[in-house]
Amino acid sequence: MDNIYYQSESHGSNGSTSSTYHLASKVQKWGVLWKKPFGPATSKQNASNSKWSKRFFVVKEGFLLYYPENEKRDFDKRKFFNIHPKGIVPLGGSIVEPMNDPNRLFAIKIEHEDINGAIAIATESELDREKWIDILRRSGRITWRNAELGESMIQTLEKQSLQLAKDSQRYRDQLHEGAQALREEMDKSEELEKIAVELENEKHKIEEMANELLTEKDKTQSEFQETLDALKEVEKEKESLSQTSDKYHETLQLLEKEKEETLSNLKYKEEEAKKLADQNMSLSDTTSTLKDDLEKIEQRRKDLETDLENIQISLKEKELETQALEEEKIVFSEQAKQLESSLQDLAVQKEMTDHELKEEILARRDAERRLKKAEESLAKLEAALKEREDLITQRRKNETAPPEVREEGAKTLEKMRTYSTIDEEISASVADLKRFFEDVALEAAIDANKPIIMKNAVHARKSFIRKTKSFKLRKDRDLRQRHKLTPEFTLAAEASVCFDI
Numbered sequence: 001m002d003n004i005y006y007q008s009e010s011h012g013s014n015g016s017t018s019s020t021y022h023l024a025s026k027v028q029k030w031g032v033l034w035k036k037p038f039g040p041a042t043s044k045q046n047a048s049n050s051k052w053s054k055r056f057f058v059v060k061e062g063f064l065l066y067y068p069e070n071e072k073r074d075f076d077k078r079k080f081f082n083i084h085p086k087g088i089v090p091l092g093g094s095i096v097e098p099m100n101d102p103n104r105l106f107a108i109k110i111e112h113e114d115i116n117g118a119i120a121i122a123t124e125s126e127l128d129r130e131k132w133i134d135i136l137r138r139s140g141r142i143t144w145r146n147a148e149l150g151e152s153m154i155q156t157l158e159k160q161s162l163q164l165a166k167d168s169q170r171y172r173d174q175l176h177e178g179a180q181a182l183r184e185e186m187d188k189s190e191e192l193e194k195i196a197v198e199l200e201n202e203k204h205k206i207e208e209m210a211n212e213l214l215t216e217k218d219k220t221q222s223e224f225q226e227t228l229d230a231l232k233e234v235e236k237e238k239e240s241l242s243q244t245s246d247k248y249h250e251t252l253q254l255l256e257k258e259k260e261e262t263l264s265n266l267k268y269k270e271e272e273a274k275k276l277a278d279q280n281m282s283l284s285d286t287t288s289t290l291k292d293d294l295e296k297i298e299q300r301r302k303d304l305e306t307d308l309e310n311i312q313i314s315l316k317e318k319e320l321e322t323q324a325l326e327e328e329k330i331v332f333s334e335q336a337k338q339l340e341s342s343l344q345d346l347a348v349q350k351e352m353t354d355h356e357l358k359e360e361i362l363a364r365r366d367a368e369r370r371l372k373k374a375e376e377s378l379a380k381l382e383a384a385l386k387e388r389e390d391l392i393t394q395r396r397k398n399e400t401a402p403p404e405v406r407e408e409g410a411k412t413l414e415k416m417r418t419y420s421t422i423d424e425e426i427s428a429s430v431a432d433l434k435r436f437f438e439d440v441a442l443e444a445a446i447d448a449n450k451p452i453i454m455k456n457a458v459h460a461r462k463s464f465i466r467k468t469k470s471f472k473l474r475k476d477r478d479l480r481q482r483h484k485l486t487p488e489f490t491l492a493a494e495a496s497v498c499f500d501i
Contacts, residue, residue, distance in 0.1 A: 027058060027059070027060055027081065028059040028060065028061070028135055028139060028407075029058075029059040029131075029132070029135045030056070030057060030058040030059065030072075030075065030081075031056075031057060031072075031128075031132075032054055032055070032056050032057070032069055032072055033054070033055060033057050033121045033122060033123055033132070034052045034053070034054055034055075034104055034107075034121060034122040034123075035052065035053055035054070035055040035057075035066065035119075035120070035121050035122075036050070036051075036052050036101075036104075036107075036120035036121070036122075037051070037053075038115075038117045038118060038119050038120065050103075052103060052104060052122065054069045055067065055068065055069060055086070055121075056068065056069055056070075056071045056072040056075070057121070058075075058081050058085075059091075059135055059136065059139055060081070061139075061142065061403065061407065062090065062091050062092050062139050062140075062142035062143075063088055063089065063090055063091060063139075064088070064089040064090075064091055064110070064136070064139075065081070065085040065087070065088055065089075066085060066086055066087050066089075067081075067082060067085050067086050068086060089110060089112070089115070089119055090112060090114065090115075091110075091112075091136060091139040091140045091142070092139075092140060092141075092142050092143035092144075092146075093112065093113065093140060093143050093145075094110055094111060094112040094136075094140045095110070095111045095112075095140075096108065096109070096110050096133055096136040096137050096140060097109055097133070098129065098133065099120060101120070101122065104122035105122075106122055106123045106124065106125060106126055106128070106129040107120055107121070107122040107129075108120070108121050108122065108123070108129060108132060108133060108136070110136065150395075150399075151399075154395050154396070154399060157391075157392055157395070157419060158392065160419070161388065161389070161392050164385065164388065164426070167430075168381075168385050171381065171430060171433070174433075174437065175378055175433065178374070178433070178436070178437050178440070181437075181440055181444075182371055182374075182440070185367060185440065185444075189364055189367065192360055192364065193364075195360075196357055196360055196361075199356070199357060200357070203350065203354075206346060206350060207350070209346070210343065210346045210350075213339055213342055213343060213346070214343070216339065217336065217339045217340075217343070220332055220335055220336060220339065221336065223332065224329065224332040224333075224336070227325055227328055227329055227332065228329070230325060231322065231325050231326075231329070234318055234321060234322050234325070235322075237318060238315070238318055238319075238322070241311060241314065241315055241318070242315075244311065245308070245311050245312075245315070248304060248307060248308050248311065249308075251304060252301070252304055252305075252308070255297065255300070255301050255304065258297065259297060259298075259301065262290070262293070262294055262297065263294075265290075266290060266291075266294065269286070269287060269290065270287070273287055331478055335475060363443075367443075370436055370439060370440075371436075373432065373436065374432065374433055374436040377428075377429040377432035377433050377436070378429070378433065380425060380428075380429045381426060381429035381430065381433070384422050384425045384426045384429065385426065387416070387417065387422055388419070388422050388426075390416070391416050391417075391419070391422070394409065394412060394416065397409060398410065398412075
């Protein structure tokens with residue numbers, strides 16, 4: 001008996017195969033099963049066709065070989081199978097399914113278009129039946145039509161692989177350009193971060209300046225209120241001095257009248273004294289007394305004139321002080337208006353800075369999210385292309401490999417994903433990258449003028465700071481001019497200058 005010496009690994013006694021075999025063996029499964037006779041039968045054979053007999057079965061590369069039961073001992077001893085089986089059943093294109101039989105619970109039915117009738121075999125347990133059905137169905141996939149279809153699919157896949165390689169190179173070029181654009185965008189983002197830091201610093205400075213202006217405004221308002229109070233007091237003093245002056249004028253007029261009367265009386269008395277000197281010596285005492293009274297009146301008149309001159313000097317000083325207070329009131333009113341205008345400009349600038357900074361932060365986060373998604377799509381695309389190349393390489397190897405290696409290659413290909421699944425993943429990744437580049441181009445076109453706007457905003461804030469400094473210089477100059485006019489305001493002016501410093 002001729003035998004084929006295909007050495008195999010160790011096997012269990014129940015007909016199960018181990019997980020791996022020697023490459024020369026490639027015996028998928030073997031074991032002792034029950035077999036029912038099949039094929040056309042005469043009436044004499046109908047009784048015998050229902051009998052089940054044990055046979056030794058071997059599944060070998062799309063064929064089911066069966067031997068007498070004693071062949072199993074030779075197979076287990078010599079580790080090879082006989083090339084002269086009792087029967088051969090082609091499994092390619094066959095239909096394998098469980099069968100109900102009153103004599104055998106775990107029966108299997110095999111039907112083929114080239115075989116007249118069905119082949120019935122049976123196992124000893126449900127688990128064995130499932131294993132045999134699984135291996136028989138998988139062996140039934142090996143047909144000439146499937147081989148031709150696989151060849152045409154390989155050629156088609158090779159063409160698609162070349163086209164995909166070209167598309168991959170084109171996508172890689174686009175990705176390289178996109179990466180450069182992203183790098184430029186990242187550089188712009190870094191510049192925007194620096195500008196955001198500068199804006200934040202300027203914001204703090206503006207807030208500090210606003211607080212200083214608010215404090216200065218409060219102080220100016222308090223000084224303005226004090227000036228108003230002082231003006232009211234000066235008005236009251238002016239009215240009282242006017243009343244006192246009027247009284248002094250009335251008193252001087254009365255004294256003038258009394259002086260005139262006294263002089264007239266004195267003249268009259270002197271004339272009478274001269275006339276009556278010889279007659280009445282007693283009048284000399286009266287004359288001396290009148291002279292003393294006249295001297296007292298004259299001294300009192302001089303004192304009143306001196307008081308009147310002092311009152312007039314005080315009135316002039318009060319008028320000058322009132323004029324200076326009026327000028328200071330006007331200056332304080334102008335300063336209050338300028339401070340209110342500066343505070344309004346400062347509030348507008350602060351709102352613009354906060355809004356622009358928030359928009360920059362949101363735009364940066366969105367760009368980072370889209371960049372991360374594009375990187376993930378790029379990684380998926382590279383992985384899918386590599387997997388496709390591996391699948392093509394594996395199919396070529398399996399095509400050129402010997403029959404003993406093809407079965408293992410077929411198992412490896414079954415574990416790998418199909419071309420359609422990989423193509424879908426590649427298409428999805430390419431679509432994501434396309435959307436990302438379109439968004440980047442659109443944002444680049446929209447944000448072309450953004451740096452100029454931000455520079456204008458910075459220039460406006462610097463101009464506002466220069467305007468505030470100019471306002472302080474004008475205030476100091478006005479204070480120095482008031483120093484020359486009214487020495488009484490020296491102390492208040494020095495305190496205001498110290499506050500500005």
